[in-house]
Amino acid sequence: MRHTTILLAHGAGGKLTHDLVSELFLPTLTNDILRTLDDSAVIPTEHCKLAVTTDSYVVKPLFFPGGDIGRLALCGTVNDLAMAGAVPLGICASFILEEGFSTEALDQIVTSLQAAAHEAGVLVVAGDTKVVERGAAEGLFITTSGVGTIPEGVDMGAAHARAGDAVIISGPIGDHEVAILLARGEFSLKGTVRSDCAPLNGLVQKMLDVCHDIHVLRDPTRGGLATVLWEIAQASGVGIIVEEERITLRQEVRGVCDLLGFDPLYLANEGKLVAVVPKDKAEGILEAMREESLGREAAIIGEVVSENPGRVLLKTTIGGHRLLEPLSGEQFPRIC
Amino acid sequence: MRHTTILLAHGAGGKLTHDLVSELFLPTLTNDILRTLDDSAVIPTEHCKLAVTTDSYVVKPLFFPGGDIGRLALCGTVNDLAMAGAVPLGICASFILEEGFSTEALDQIVTSLQAAAHEAGVLVVAGDTKVVERGAAEGLFITTSGVGTIPEGVDMGAAHARAGDAVIISGPIGDHEVAILLARGEFSLKGTVRSDCAPLNGLVQKMLDVCHDIHVLRDPTRGGLATVLWEIAQASGVGIIVEEERITLRQEVRGVCDLLGFDPLYLANEGKLVAVVPKDKAEGILEAMREESLGREAAIIGEVVSENPGRVLLKTTIGGHRLLEPLSGEQFPRIC
Numbered sequence: 001m002r003h004t005t006i007l008l009a010h011g012a013g014g015k016l017t018h019d020l021v022s023e024l025f026l027p028t029l030t031n032d033i034l035r036t037l038d039d040s041a042v043i044p045t046e047h048c049k050l051a052v053t054t055d056s057y058v059v060k061p062l063f064f065p066g067g068d069i070g071r072l073a074l075c076g077t078v079n080d081l082a083m084a085g086a087v088p089l090g091i092c093a094s095f096i097l098e099e100g101f102s103t104e105a106l107d108q109i110v111t112s113l114q115a116a117a118h119e120a121g122v123l124v125v126a127g128d129t130k131v132v133e134r135g136a137a138e139g140l141f142i143t144t145s146g147v148g149t150i151p152e153g154v155d156m157g158a159a160h161a162r163a164g165d166a167v168i169i170s171g172p173i174g175d176h177e178v179a180i181l182l183a184r185g186e187f188s189l190k191g192t193v194r195s196d197c198a199p200l201n202g203l204v205q206k207m208l209d210v211c212h213d214i215h216v217l218r219d220p221t222r223g224g225l226a227t228v229l230w231e232i233a234q235a236s237g238v239g240i241i242v243e244e245e246r247i248t249l250r251q252e253v254r255g256v257c258d259l260l261g262f263d264p265l266y267l268a269n270e271g272k273l274v275a276v277v278p279k280d281k282a283e284g285i286l287e288a289m290r291e292e293s294l295g296r297e298a299a300i301i302g303e304v305v306s307e308n309p310g311r312v313l314l315k316t317t318i319g320g321h322r323l324l325e326p327l328s329g330e331q332f333p334r335i336c
Numbered sequence: 337m338r339h340t341t342i343l344l345a346h347g348a349g350g351k352l353t354h355d356l357v358s359e360l361f362l363p364t365l366t367n368d369i370l371r372t373l374d375d376s377a378v379i380p381t382e383h384c385k386l387a388v389t390t391d392s393y394v395v396k397p398l399f400f401p402g403g404d405i406g407r408l409a410l411c412g413t414v415n416d417l418a419m420a421g422a423v424p425l426g427i428c429a430s431f432i433l434e435e436g437f438s439t440e441a442l443d444q445i446v447t448s449l450q451a452a453a454h455e456a457g458v459l460v461v462a463g464d465t466k467v468v469e470r471g472a473a474e475g476l477f478i479t480t481s482g483v484g485t486i487p488e489g490v491d492m493g494a495a496h497a498r499a500g501d502a503v504i505i506s507g508p509i510g511d512h513e514v515a516i517l518l519a520r521g522e523f524s525l526k527g528t529v530r531s532d533c534a535p536l537n538g539l540v541q542k543m544l545d546v547c548h549d550i551h552v553l554r555d556p557t558r559g560g561l562a563t564v565l566w567e568i569a570q571a572s573g574v575g576i577i578v579e580e581e582r583i584t585l586r587q588e589v590r591g592v593c594d595l596l597g598f599d600p601l602y603l604a605n606e607g608k609l610v611a612v613v614p615k616d617k618a619e620g621i622l623e624a625m626r627e628e629s630l631g632r633e634a635a636i637i638g639e640v641v642s643e644n645p646g647r648v649l650l651k652t653t654i655g656g657h658r659l660l661e662p663l664s665g666e667q668f669p670r671i672c
Binding site for chain 2: 001003004005006007008009010011012017020021024025028029031033034040041043045046047048050052053054055056057058089090092093094095096097098099100101102103104106107110111113114117123124125126127128129130131132133135136137138141143145147149333334336
């Protein structure tokens with residue numbers, strides 16, 4: 001490890017997170033299942049393929065426009081299962097609480113988590129609660145994990161993109177991270193941007209109904225769209241070209257980005273997905289997505305090519321080209 | 337909820353943890369699977385029964401004689417799966433790190449977690465890392481979750497104890513909690529007690545080889561042996577009578593308990609199990625347990641009766657009787 005202590009950037013989902021995983025975790029824990037580093041791990045069993053996944057949530061503030069840590073924790077794990085094409089079987093939720101935390105706030109958060117579970121059609125089947133002394137944690141942290149079954153014929157993974165595939169995004173980007181930043185009030189900006197935090201398993205089901213042969217699904221959370229595309233290009237050994245003008249932003253998100261100098265391509269989303277699909281199936285899948293409220297603004301934003309393996313090229317609106325690197329540095333901590 | 341804020345005792349595994357779960361979590365998240373409150377949730381699928389479980393680890397200090405938070409987090413989740421009789425399919429590990437935490441210490445912890453996984457014969461298949469600012473967490477917290485398959489014919493649960501059953505414990509109690517307390521140095525006591533932290537899935541497999549019809553398995557972690565027995569008596573609607581003289585303690589653990597006034601029946605263990613089994617199978621199971629290093633000192637400590645449903649009676653060494661209530665109050669925070 002290049003660093004002797006953990007930096008905030010190690011948790012930001014970009015280059016340093018990647019280094020921490022590949023230099024510290026993977027060499028020790030290494031096995032073929034973990035090594036794929038997909039949103040869910042895929043475990044083959046005698047009768048079926050299981051998807052399992054886990055994520056900790058440390059978002060700050062705990063409540064924000066469009067959601068709260070409970071909704072976020074439930075949706076995040078449901079979405080990681082959905083990104084493997086899995087049908088969720090059950091969700092676990094583990095709470096680390098700070099002594100002195102309000103039981104009323106906890107109740108609101110658990111109620112919101114359950115409402116999101118209902119929305120996603122999943123059950124919270126197991127849980128745990130630990131309490132630490134005042135000052136040893138901040139409010140509460142939630143870790144969710146989930147297990148699901150992957151239907152026969154479904155086989156997705158970041159390494160499965162092929163030259164000629166189309167790249168789809170399910171809607172405008174950046175809402176979640178901008179909503180969190182505005183909710184923190186750090187920039188003396190007020191706004192009405194709401195987090196896009198939502199369970200995507202229903203949308204994925206509609207896509208699979210059209211075509212089981214989806215190559216890659218990823219939700220562009222920490223690190224944003226650019227980092228996810230870079231990870232796919234790296235894992236598949238392909239190039240990806242996306243067109244800036246096809247990637248949409250809500251007007252207010254664009255305004256915040258312009259004002260504060262954020263690059264929306266690196267902002268976290270919690271209710272969007274990137275799909276890499278065979279070109280001849282792209283229109284059919286897109287049509288099915290647009291019939292769903294969570295995919296209403298879905299668009300084809302680019303294509304997979306054999307040139308420039310491992311690289312992502314953005315065709316800018318002014319006609320130039322820009323190489324998209326993974327997120328480097330910390331951007332903002334605790335957005336999920 | 338009787339309390340408007342979270343107390344340390346809400347995380348101690350006793351009466352207040354029980355209240356928090358039954359008054360706040362269960363009414364909102366309620367479903368038939370969660371409601372059993374066993375160490376693992378059991379999910380029936382088309383082809384098999386899956387066990388899933390999750391636990392957060394906030395132990396302090398991170399390193400202690402006999403283990404560290406990595407080993408503890410791995411063993412704890414493997415053990416919860418084992419308590420459902422499940423064969424682990426995969427473990428997930430999610431890390432919440434404090435900015436500034438030593439990467440060398442992290443590496444040691446991950447290495448220890450992996451060594452325990454190897455010992456248990458399980459794979460860590462998925463993970464996550466989040467980083468929070470200095471002061472927003474203490475060092476690191478780990479949440480592990482696991483999924484396993486329950487073999488056909490195995491059907492355990494806290495509610496399955498029947499009058500006439502024998503109650504077995506796999507060895508002497510109290511090692512883990514005493515090791516943690518000594519490691520904290522709070523009592524100006526030094527000692528050589530080591531945590532019993534170990535994966536029990538191998539031992540459980542040997543027990544199941546003798547007899548699939550084990551009624552209840554529980555690992556007496558937070559809340560200790562007394563609380564686990566109380567939970568079984570409550571869930572099964574039976575009485576339980578245990579004999580104090582059959583419950584063993586290491587001499588040094590007994591010394592610490594005598595000196596500091598701890599009741600060993602309420603001390604946490606991390607490598608022990610309680611089994612409730614049909615009386616006519618008890619000797620055979622005991623014999624198989626004693627052939628394993630983790631069950632060498634296993635003993636039958638009592639029986640299940642139809643009288644006094646929901647109550648646990650301890651026959652004391654001096655010939656009296658004592659009613660064992662669940663742990664009340666906080667005992668010690670952050671022992672796991």
